[in-house]
Amino acid sequence: MQSQYDVIILGGGLAGLTLSIQLKRMDPAISILVLERRDSGASTAAHKVGESTVELGSHYLREVLGLKAYLEEFELPKHGLRFFFASDNKDDIATRVELGPRERLPTPSHQLDRGTLENFLAKRTQELGTELILGATVKDVNIAEGNHTVTFLKEGEEVKIFCKWAADATGRGSFMKRKLDFHKPMEHHVNAVWWRLKGVIDIDDWSDNAEWKSYLKPGLRYLSTVHFMDKGYWLWVIPLGSKNTSIGIVADPAVHPFDTFNKYEKAIEWLKVNEPRGYKMLEPQKDNLLDFKILKHYAHHTGRIYCAEERWGVTGEAGAFLDPLYSPGTDFIAMNNSWLSDLIVRDLHGENVEARANVYEQSHLSLVDNWIPVYQNKYLLMGNTQIMVMKIFWDWATYWAVPTLLFTNKAFTNLSLLKELFSNSRGLGRRFGELNRVMQDLFIDWAPYETERFSDRYIDPYDLQYMRDFQHDIDTSYEPDALIEKVGQNMKILEQVASDIFRLVSTQVNGTPPNMKVDPYKIKLIAGSTVLAVETELDENISESVKNDVDLMWFYPKPVFA
Numbered sequence: 420m421q422s423q424y425d426v427i428i429l430g431g432g433l434a435g436l437t438l439s440i441q442l443k444r445m446d447p448a449i450s451i452l453v454l455e456r457r458d459s460g461a462s463t464a465a466h467k468v469g470e471s472t473v474e475l476g477s478h479y480l481r482e483v484l485g486l487k488a489y490l491e492e493f494e495l496p497k498h499g500l501r502f503f504f505a506s507d508n509k510d511d512i513a514t515r516v517e518l519g520p521r522e523r524l525p526t527p528s529h530q531l532d533r534g535t536l537e538n539f540l541a542k543r544t545q546e547l548g549t550e551l552i553l554g555a556t557v558k559d560v561n562i563a564e565g566n567h568t569v570t571f572l573k574e575g576e577e578v579k580i581f582c583k584w585a586a587d588a589t590g591r592g593s594f595m596k597r598k599l600d601f602h603k604p605m606e607h608h609v610n611a612v613w614w615r616l617k618g619v620i621d622i623d624d625w626s627d628n629a630e631w632k633s634y635l636k637p638g639l640r641y642l643s644t645v646h647f648m649d650k651g652y653w654l655w656v657i658p659l660g661s662k663n664t665s666i667g668i669v670a671d672p673a674v675h676p677f678d679t680f681n682k683y684e685k686a687i688e689w690l691k692v693n694e695p696r697g698y699k700m701l702e703p704q705k706d707n708l709l710d711f712k713i714l715k716h717y718a719h720h721t722g723r724i725y726c727a728e729e730r731w732g733v734t735g736e737a738g739a740f741l742d743p744l745y746s747p748g749t750d751f752i753a754m755n756n757s758w759l760s761d762l763i764v765r766d767l768h769g770e771n772v773e774a775r776a777n778v779y780e781q782s783h784l785s786l787v788d789n790w791i792p793v794y795q796n797k798y799l800l801m802g803n804t805q806i807m808v809m810k811i812f813w814d815w816a817t818y819w820a821v822p823t824l825l826f827t828n829k830a831f832t833n834l835s836l837l838k839e840l841f842s843n844s845r846g847l848g849r850r851f852g853e854l855n856r857v858m859q860d861l862f863i864d865w866a867p868y869e870t871e872r873f874s875d876r877y878i879d880p881y882d883l884q885y886m887r888d889f890q891h892d893i894d895t896s897y898e899p900d901a902l903i904e905k906v907g908q909n910m911k912i913l914e915q916v917a918s919d920i921f922r923l924v925s926t927q928v929n930g931t932p933p934n935m936k937v938d939p940y941k942i943k944l945i946a947g948s949t950v951l952a953v954e955t956e957l958d959e960n961i962s963e964s965v966k967n968d969v970d971l972m973w974f975y976p977k978p979v980f981a
């Protein structure tokens with residue numbers, strides 16, 4: 420151990436270890452020390468949550484960190500997110516509406532055994548020259564504009580060490596947030612419990628219905644992140660490469676009070692009431708229990724992320740965390756680490772990064788703020804199948820079409836692109852945030868009028884042309900100008916999707932003409948109104964293909980054009 424490092428990373432979990440690898444890949448000469456409280460290797464399976472990855476986070480692990488070979492050899496390939504919706508017959512999984520991909524997806528993602536992964540990341544970063552000390556609990560960081568003193572405890576001894584940059588990756592410990600008091604309220608209150616079971620659980624075995632089994636090739640359902648959903652909750656089943664299984668319940672306390680499932684025995688009883696098929700399949704395995712964890716009010720925000728003047732930053736759950744629906748935790752780590760490592764490397768190479776750090780911090784915080792409406796109050800809609808189908812497709816489409824494409828094209832660290840996207844009020848980034856907000860409100864306003872229970876349907880996001888196009892495009896490289904043009908084209912498609920969804924909903928609720936003209940940014944469902952509930956503008960670029968795609972998501976009879 421040296422007495423001085425360029426960077427000290429507090430906490431060697433997913434965020435801290437990946438940050439160290441990213442920094443070393445950008446500049447192998449940077450000296451890095453990672454201090455991790457845990458005093459031995461991570462246990463297999465029963466380690467942490469954060470097991471399911473989606474496209475942005477997978478791209479980060481595979482391409483940015485160069486972990487493709489490891490992921491393909493030691494972790495499972497993932498077959499997308501899969502949803503089973505509310506049903507009057509939850510005993511029979513085969514009759515529930517199911518949403519998920521049938522065929523193998525073009526853009527890869529993975530199911531991660533977090534223990535196996537963190538042990539590998541620790542080894543990898545040390546091979547790259549990072550020093551990692553286990554059993555080291557950080558007690559204090561004295562910020563001194565580029566010559567910070569980090570104090571930690573190792574085997575009862577207090578050790579002091581110096582660094583230019585301090586990166587807080589202490590997870591929910593949120594070391595810097597507590598020390599510098601930049602906590603910010605987050606109005607999204609949901610609770611979670613999870614447990615790992617020894618052995619493989621394959622959802623395909625939950626029914627004998629041969630037709631249902633035949634919807635997908637054998638083994639593919641098993642590789643999905645499976646969500647069973649109904650009002651106020653979702654239950655996850657995730658396969659792990661160590662041949663174990665992760666199970667979790669995530670629920671809004673307004674519908675499912677935490678004390679109804681916050682102990683293992685209670686969680687099993689909760690399954691009996693809410694997910695009877697799951698109960699029948701999981702209860703007999705109770706002796707295979709590896710762990711049981713709980714987390715109340717997991718969502719939290721942050722007021723600060725990057726401070727270039729004082730040379731510190733936070734990453735991972737030490738900053739903000741929103742919600743595990745759609746598995747975005749690793750995505751946020753990817754964006755966060757990419758911003759932070761860019762600042763650190765530029766600064767160590769002598770560049771003044773203060774203005775850049777402000778732009779990154781504002782971009783990061785507004786990204787979190789724009790993402791909040793995706794989850795806030797949405798657990799109350801989880802029993803409405805038609806709304807959730809529209810919402811899940813909408814959320815995926817927006818995620819692939821804009822932030823994922825920007826990330827894979829390194830736009831988040833390109834200042835002129837960020838300026839073009841976010842600096843003026845009609846810039847694409849601002850419009851994207853606005854459009855998403857309007858749609859998230861529509862889903863809520865629609866809920867009182869959407870009460871039908873559906874069954875016996877399978878819906879595949881890749882039956883929709885625009886969804887396929889967005890997914891296929893994720894790994895396409897664009898020059899900056901072409902990227903802006905592409906995001907602009909994607910926004911046009913999203914605007915039309917929004918308008919087409921609204922036309923269907925408004926026709927159903929208010930009997931408005933199915934071909935009415937809609938300004939997507941002014942969408943507002945005012946129930947009971949027999950006049951058009953929106954100011955309208957002529958939409959010249961109606962694409963029949965997008966309209967047909969939106970019709971595919973609509974379970975009710977199609978409104979007839981009068």
Ligand SMILES: Cc1cc2nc3c(=O)[nH]c(=O)nc-3n(C[C@H](O)[C@H](O)[C@H](O)COP(=O)(O)OP(=O)(O)OC[C@H]3O[C@@H](n4cnc5c(N)ncnc54)[C@H](O)[C@@H]3O)c2cc1C
Nearest residue numbers: 430432433434456468469471557590592735736743748749
């Ligand atoms: C219910 C739930 C489900 C989730 N599911 C998913 C999912 O499917 N996919 C996904 O991508 N994300 C998921 N997430 C998010 C994911 O868990 C986090 O994004 C990720 O684990 C955060 O990693 P981290 O490194 O920031 O924190 P951690 O993994 O918690 O690492 C922090 C590290 O810091 C160490 N530490 C803490 N304090 C100190 C100290 N004082 N000194 C030294 N070391 C210290 C700890 O020992 C720990 O190893 C989920 C989150 C929740 C709550």
